Amino acid sequence: MESKNYTLGDRVVLKKGHPCGTNDWEIVRLGADIKLKCTGCGRLIFMPRIEFNKKIKKVMSKEDEDA
Ligand SMILES: [Zn+2]
Numbered sequence: 001m002e003s004k005n006y007t008l009g010d011r012v013v014l015k016k017g018h019p020c021g022t023n024d025w026e027i028v029r030l031g032a033d034i035k036l037k038c039t040g041c042g043r044l045i046f047m048p049r050i051e052f053n054k055k056i057k058k059v060m061s062k063e064d065e066d067a
Pocket residue numbers: 018019020021022038039040041042043
């Protein structure tokens with residue numbers, strides 16, 4: 001199991017997407033709680049970091065994005 005490395009501004013895919021149909025989230029705050037913004041509808045959600053670590057499926061950091 002690889003460790004999940006993410007930082008502020010990264011886009012992440014969760015195991016379960018947002019009800020709006022999007023599964024592409026931007027990390028807008030890092031702390032004991034993680035704040036995520038749904039890139040589909042702009043909705044903000046909070047979840048505890050430990051829960052986020054369980055729900056995260058993939059991190060798309062800026063360095064990994066290639067055209
Ligand atoms: Zn959404």
